Amino acid sequence: MSFRVFNAFRHAGVPLLLGGLAASSLGCWLPNPINPSIVPTYPSIIKSPSTIPPSVTPSPGSGQYSDPGIEILGGSLTTTITDANGAKLKGAWVRLYGLTMATTTVDSSGQGVLGPLAVGTGYRAIVGADGYATVQLDQIEIKKRGDTPRSASLSPEAVLSGHVMAGGGGVEGAVVSDGLNSATTDSAGAFELHGVTGGQVTLTAAKTRFQTATRAVTVSGKGAGNLDLTLAAATPVVYFDTSVAPGVDLAKLQGMRTQLTAAGWEVVAQPPTREGVWVLVSPSVDIPNALAERITSFVAQGGKLIIFGEWGGYGHFRNPSTNSLAHAVGLHFNPDLVRDPGNGGTPEWLHITSFQTAAPAMRGISGLKLYESCSLFGLPPMTKWAQTSSTGYRVQDNAVAGAQPVVMAGPYKGGKAVAIADASGFSDDDTDGNGTPNLKEANNSELIGQLFNW
Numbered sequence: 461m462s463f464r465v466f467n468a469f470r471h472a473g474v475p476l477l478l479g480g481l482a483a484s485s486l487g488c489w490l491p492n493p494i495n496p497s498i499v500p501t502y503p504s505i506i507k508s509p510s511t512i513p514p515s516v517t518p519s520p521g522s523g524q525y526s527d528p529g530i531e532i533l534g535g536s537l538t539t540t541i542t543d544a545n546g547a548k549l550k551g552a553w554v555r556l557y558g559l560t561m562a563t564t565t566v567d568s569s570g571q572g573v574l575g576p577l578a579v580g581t582g583y584r585a586i587v588g589a590d591g592y593a594t595v596q597l598d599q600i601e602i603k604k605r606g607d608t609p610r611s612a613s614l615s616p617e618a619v620l621s622g623h624v625m626a627g628g629g630g631v632e633g634a635v636v637s638d639g640l641n642s643a644t645t646d647s648a649g650a651f652e653l654h655g656v657t658g659g660q661v662t663l664t665a666a667k668t669r670f671q672t673a674t675r676a677v678t679v680s681g682k683g684a685g686n687l688d689l690t691l692a693a694a695t696p697v698v699y700f701d702t703s704v705a706p707g708v709d710l711a712k713l714q715g716m717r718t719q720l721t722a723a724g725w726e727v728v729a730q731p732p733t734r735e736g737v738w739v740l741v742s743p744s745v746d747i748p749n750a751l752a753e754r755i756t757s758f759v760a761q762g763g764k765l766i767i768f769g770e771w772g773g774y775g776h777f778r779n780p781s782t783n784s785l786a787h788a789v790g791l792h793f794n795p796d797l798v799r800d801p802g803n804g805g806t807p808e809w810l811h812i813t814s815f816q817t818a819a820p821a822m823r824g825i826s827g828l829k830l831y832e833s834c835s836l837f838g839l840p841p842m843t844k845w846a847q848t849s850s851t852g853y854r855v856q857d858n859a860v861a862g863a864q865p866v867v868m869a870g871p872y873k874g875g876k877a878v879a880i881a882d883a884s885g886f887s888d889d890d891t892d893g894n895g896t897p898n899l900k901e902a903n904n905s906e907l908i909g910q911l912f913n914w
Contacts, residue, residue, distance in 0.1 A: 537574045541611070591617060624636060704751070708774075734758070743781045758875070764875055774882075798852060819845050
């Protein structure tokens with residue numbers, strides 16, 4: 461049985477950087493612990509190796525990360541999954557959201573074990589299996605040095621299918637949800653929603669530039685087809701939230717805002733209520749629970765959340781602050797610094813050329829130019845949209861070699877969430893001094909346009 465565990469703070473075994481401040485050519489703040497033998501802590505001359513130091517052995521890349529001490533003090537979650545007759549469901553999956561984000565597949569004993577996990581309350585788990593209805597387990601508490609047992613009995617699923625239409629044609633990329641499961645429409649607007657429980661269900665269909673549509677359905681047996689939903693056009697709105705990012709100067713994002721305005725977007729000064737895009741650029745202070753719940757609810761009801769992260773620099777980005785929200789939608793920003801020595805001696809500039817071209821937002825994108833990036837992780841259905849080359853690696857105690865995700869996205873309940881591992885690459889700064897704003901490098905600007913419309 462294998463598992464992947466991600467935590468919002470720092471990696472086990474990485475020493476605390478007591479100096480607290482370090483700077484790159486952007487004047488970046490480094491709140492995250494970086495091994496001082498790899499990244500010197502001199503304020504004005506941060507140098508990073510262009511190859512993995514020979515003394516550092518890359519870890520297997522299994523994704524087993526936790527806070528220092530969690531192995532001793534942290535708890536675990538054991539989930540027992542059966543069908544309605546009590547038979548063990550080998551191959552069922554468990555996805556955990558909370559302080560620690562994790563996923564596992566149930567073994568032959570019918571159990572899935574996740575740990576070590578950060579001690580705390582408010583965890584929730586989504587449990588499912590092929591051919592079975594999805595179940596959510598709420599109010600899970602992880603106790604110090606203890607195991608939390610939970611169980612779930614899964615019933616056969618119902619499958620709902622149909623089309624999302626607008627103006628007489630199908631809408632590609634709309635999210636259809638029953639409030640827990642999600643499906644994304646294909647190029648013809650068709651969807652097939654799995655994991656649905658029988659009974660009264662309210663379907664939603666949402667996409668930017670449209671008003672969210674709903675339809676009440678009575679589900680019985682194996683499900684129903686021909687469930688069409690029609691969307692009405694709406695003015696797209698975008699909100700740049702600086703309440704948790706006081707270190708970000710929106711003037712440096714004017715190019716992005718101008719591009720969106722020219723494409724018909726309305727940049728608003730107040731958070732959107734249901735439709736629209738909520739943008740966080742390099743969060744650096746704790747996100748209040750009430751705000752995190754508001755944003756999560758906004759996405760669940762059909763909105764889109766886009767978070768621009770960093771490696772610990774631009775706008776004083778902090779992983780714990782960002783992940784307190786990102787974990788709620790299944791995304792995680794690693795506290796690391798990504799390098800790619802395959803880029804001709806400039807490993808701090810990540811020339812991204814590996815893309816998931818099947819994603820509509822990545823069509824025509826042949827290159828991105830990011831600077832000083834972190835790496836990302838996401839629980840399914842979040843997927844990797846852009847990665848470094850196979851020569852990429854993460855600068856830290858246990859360097860992980862290989863392709864590193866830098867753009868991840870996917871549906872969350874009725875809406876969508878996007879994580880981008882670099883913020884400065886989409887600013888008006890001219891970091892490399894070549895006379896071209898970072899936003900206009902490679903296909904950075906094209907990605908912004910397509911992500912917002914996706």
